[in-house]
Amino acid sequence: MSTTNAGLAFKAGHKNVKVYLDGVPGWKKAGNHVEASENFIKKGNIVLIDLRSKKDYEAGHVPRAHNISMEDLEYAEDDFPANKAAPIVVYGNGDDAKKAFKIIKGWGCKKGSIASVDFAAWKKAGNPIETGVTPDEIVWVRKLGKYEITIAEFMKISEGSADKLALDVRTNDEVDEGKFAKARHIPLDDLQGQMSSLPKGKEIVVHCTTGARAEMASTELRNAGFKSRYLVATVECDGPECEVYE
Amino acid sequence: MNHKILKRLLPLACGAAFLASGCAQHEPVQAGNKAAPAVQAEAKKKQKNVFKGKIVGKSNKAKTISIKVGKGAKAKTMMVKFDDNTKGVKHAVKGHAAIIKFKGEGKNRIATVIKPKLAKLPKGTSEMKTPELKALMASGKKYVLVDARPTARFHEGTIPGSIGIDVPTMKKKNGAALLPKNKDIQLVFYCGGPT
Missing domain, CATH: 3.40.250.10 (Rhodanese-like domain)
Known part of the structure; x- marks a missing residue:
């Protein structure tokens, strides 16, 4: 917390200490952009966009960057990952990155940022450069959180497993539409009361409709001493047939 | 249908309430004294129906918020439901600290008011906008x-x-x-x- 650090700075003798309580959310809400670090541009799990012309891009660009020129950006929403949590980092000439940041934010992207890359400076600093044509498609794969499980692994477990159990924490109404045949069902609200009925020796992998409740349930289970992971994915069931996608 | 009845009944109920409070003023003083401890007990009970801590999760589908209460080893994750009458649901943001007032017990806890738990500025510092x-x-x-x-x-x-x-x-x-x-x-x- 900023206040903790500010307090420590005052204790260390600093005389002019202020706290910007509204923080990054307030900053962005006021229409300002944020900048990605060089480390993040090089190594982060991001979608990097070079807003310059095709010619400039092909002559040399920051590794991993896709080329979508400033003129084309407006029409390129469908080329971006459907998952709005994908961090999108843009760079270009002049104020283009700032303008692009606003356009992308307008699409509902939650994690846009600007790489304040002046390409000439990037090159001069001895940073790596790639040349050639832009890749066909923007591909972005979400990295799993600490206790998340992949869709593939979850699907396997949902078919029955000796040492793992799929747990469905949706409401009774939702489950009436259908559920995984071999999953246990305990609505999230009843989990505390019914936890003791779960097998202690098995890892409990939890799902709901999106992942929000699954994460809550999984945390509860781990707090109670269970081994547990959860699925972040959209789950739609019709009878015993369930469709799972990101 | 129900709404109509309710609306019709409302003025009546208000009148009744007014009468009741009006009457109380004319009651001997001791009635007031009797009421005081009851009010205090009520206030104490209300104080208990509050969770302060970090929001761990929120599900709009199940209308449930989980909040981490207490510190260190004593920390517990509590669940509270919310409904259309809950005020300040927007303040229940994962990772943010909040104060949740609720009614009911156990799994029937329903949040009434959710407020952000604002940081206190440490000594020697001030806020910047x-x-x-x-x-x-x-x-x-x-x-x-x-x-x-x-x-x-x-x-x-x-x-x-x-x-x-x-x-x-x-x-x-x-x-x-x-x-x-x-x-x-x-x-x-x-x-x-x-x-």
């Missing part, structure tokens, strides 16, 4: 802007010109050494929101 910060950045004066969020957040996207010093780093023995030597320079600390 966005326009002030922008003015400072444009002023050409010397200042150091410190992003106190976890390092990963800092790398993802920080307010231009910031340095990143997260809380664990600052708490280290030589954490303050990362700040400028000149102790008159304006320092501005921020993190991920008003909590």
Whole structure:
């Protein structure tokens, strides 16, 4: 917390200490952009966009960057990952990155940022450069959180497993539409009361409709001493047939 | 249908309430004395129906919020439901601190009011707002802007010109050494929101 650090700075003798309580959310809400670090541009799990012309891009660009020129950006929403949590980092000439940041934010992207890359400076600093044509498609794969499980692994477990159990924490109404045949069902609200009925020796992998409740349930289970992971994915069931996608 | 009946009954109910309170004033004083401890007990009970802590999760589908209450080993994750009558649901944001007033018990706890738990400014510091910060950045004066969020957040996207010093780093023995030597320079600390 900023206040903790500010307090420590005052204790260390600093005389002019202020706290910007509204923080990054307030900053962005006021229409300002944020900048990605060089480390993040090089190594982060991001979608990097070079807003310059095709010619400039092909002559040399920051590794991993896709080329979508400033003129084309407006029409390129469908080329971006459907998952709005994908961090999108843009760079270009002049104020283009700032303008692009606003356009992308307008699409509902939650994690846009600007790489304040002046390409000439990037090159001069001895940073790596790639040349050639832009890749066909923007591909972005979400990295799993600490206790998340992949869709593939979850699907396997949902078919029955000796040492793992799929747990469905949706409401009774939702489950009436259908559920995984071999999953246990305990609505999230009843989990505390019914936890003791779960097998202690098995890892409990939890799902709901999106992942929000699954994460809550999984945390509860781990707090109670269970081994547990959860699925972040959209789950739609019709009878015993369930469709799972990101 | 029900609404209509309710509406018709409402003026009546109000009248009744007015009459009741009017009557009480004419009652002998001792009735008031009797009521006082009851009110106090009620207040105490109400005080208990509050969770303060960090929001761990929120599900709009199940209309459930989970909140971490207590510190250290005693910390517990509690679940509270919310409904259309809950005020301030927007303040239940994962990772932010909140104060949730609720009614009911156990799994029937329903949040009535949710408020953000605002950070208290430590001694010797004061708040800065966005326009002030922008003015400072444009002023050409010397200042150091410190992003106190976890390092990963800092790398993802920080307010231009910031340095990143997260809380664990600052708490280290030589954490303050990362700040400028000149102790008159304006320092501005921020993190991920008003909590």
